[in-house]
Amino acid sequence: MTRVLITGITGQDGGYLAEQLLDEGAEVHGLVHTQDGTARALADAHPRLHLHGGDLADAEGLRALVAGVEPDELYNLGGISSVAYSWEQPVLTAQLSGVAVAVLLQAAWELQERSGRLVRCVQASSSEIFGQADRSPQDEDTPLRPVSPYGAAKAYGHSIAAAYRGKGLHAATCILFNHESPRRPVTFVTRKITAAAARIAVDGRGTVELGNLDARRDWGWAPDYVDAMVRAARHTEAADFVIATGQTHTVAEFAEAALRRAGVGDDWADHVEVNPAFLRPLDAEVMVGDPSRARRELGWTPTVDFDEVVGRMVDHDLELLREGE
Numbered sequence: 298m299t300r301v302l303i304t305g306i307t308g309q310d311g312g313y314l315a316e317q318l319l320d321e322g323a324e325v326h327g328l329v330h331t332q333d334g335t336a337r338a339l340a341d342a343h344p345r346l347h348l349h350g351g352d353l354a355d356a357e358g359l360r361a362l363v364a365g366v367e368p369d370e371l372y373n374l375g376g377i378s379s380v381a382y383s384w385e386q387p388v389l390t391a392q393l394s395g396v397a398v399a400v401l402l403q404a405a406w407e408l409q410e411r412s413g414r415l416v417r418c419v420q421a422s423s424s425e426i427f428g429q430a431d432r433s434p435q436d437e438d439t440p441l442r443p444v445s446p447y448g449a450a451k452a453y454g455h456s457i458a459a460a461y462r463g464k465g466l467h468a469a470t471c472i473l474f475n476h477e478s479p480r481r482p483v484t485f486v487t488r489k490i491t492a493a494a495a496r497i498a499v500d501g502r503g504t505v506e507l508g509n510l511d512a513r514r515d516w517g518w519a520p521d522y523v524d525a526m527v528r529a530a531r532h533t534e535a536a537d538f539v540i541a542t543g544q545t546h547t548v549a550e551f552a553e554a555a556l557r558r559a560g561v562g563d564d565w566a567d568h569v570e571v572n573p574a575f576l577r578p579l580d581a582e583v584m585v586g587d588p589s590r591a592r593r594e595l596g597w598t599p600t601v602d603f604d605e606v607v608g609r610m611v612d613h614d615l616e617l618l619r620e621g622e
């Protein structure tokens with residue numbers, strides 16, 4: 298039975314990843330930082346899911362966890378995942394999303410040396426490592442030019458994974474472009490929009506306040522991206538893989554799609570307001586990935602298109618409102 302360790306198991310991607318691996322029959326271990334009711338409920342229902350309390354800032358604890366679990370596969374999904382929050386906590390971001398990667402990879406390396414077994418590691422890297430990219434679309438050879446504490450920490454994690462790969466560890470990275478689901482927290486612009494769209498549709502009034510409406514992003518469906526990480530772990534060669542749809546849409550288009558899906562109709566624009574407070578200090582206008590390598594080598598392809606991603610999120614938010622009534 299494959300034994301797997303996931304950091305960030307309580308997050309959007311960690312939950313989907315745990316579910317996929319449990320369905321496949323794996324024994325899943327997860328690092329849990331704060332007490333999360335959903336993860337606990339899943340663990341209670343699932344004898345092959347084991348949760349371990351701990352903190353990515355605790356290097357000794359991480360080493361002991363990897364040594365104790367002895368995973369065949371290690372997925373590092375934990376850390377600060379919000380660009381905006383990383384500006385509030387730049388040092389913590391460096392620690393959790395940067396330094397912790399080195400700690401985990403070193404622990405995996407030591408386990409591999411001790412056991413003589415391959416430890417397959419996947420680092421959840423990010424399109425934010427490209428920052429103000431010098432080319433579009435971005436691929437695995439695009440130079441790293443992060444423009445936020447989050448992007449800088451992820452760039453370090455990305456680079457240290459390559460260093461351990463050079464040393465002989467199966468350390469793959471998935472350079473994840475934005476991916477969404479109903480499990481996205483409302484602190485992210487996409488879920489903020491879908492939650493607001495549902496509320497506006499129910500109340501028949503109200504607005505959603507946004508920053509740069511023209512920012513273009515490449516938005517995919519979270520479970521697809523998790524599946525890519527599993528494929529990267531199990532691929533013969535460890536490598537960097539851009540995971541993206543290759544299609545972009547603006548924040549305005551996201552808002553239009555969400556408000557229309559919620560049933561607001563042609564006057565959707567009356568419900569969108571620009572608030573300069575939500576503009577980022579430095580923001581890439583266009584982020585779009587070229588997933589050719591993942592398609593070619595991992596046989597990976599996105600299965601849910603933009604309208605359906607937005608639609609599933611809006612439907613979920615409408616459902617939540619109905620349940621609350």
Ligand code: NAP
Nearest residue numbers: 305307308309310330331352353375376378421423475476
């Ligand atoms: P998420 O929902 O924000 O989850 C982050 C996870 O990290 C949570 O489980 C959180 O647990 C955990 N964590 C935070 N601080 C921790 C600490 N001190 N010790 C241990 N765990 C801690 O993120 P996601 O959207 O699933 O993303 C997964 C990974 O992909 C992240 O590394 C992110 O940077 C990367 N990524 C995501 C996207 C995207 O569009 N979603 C795009 C590019 C890259 P608590 O809640 O208990 O603190």
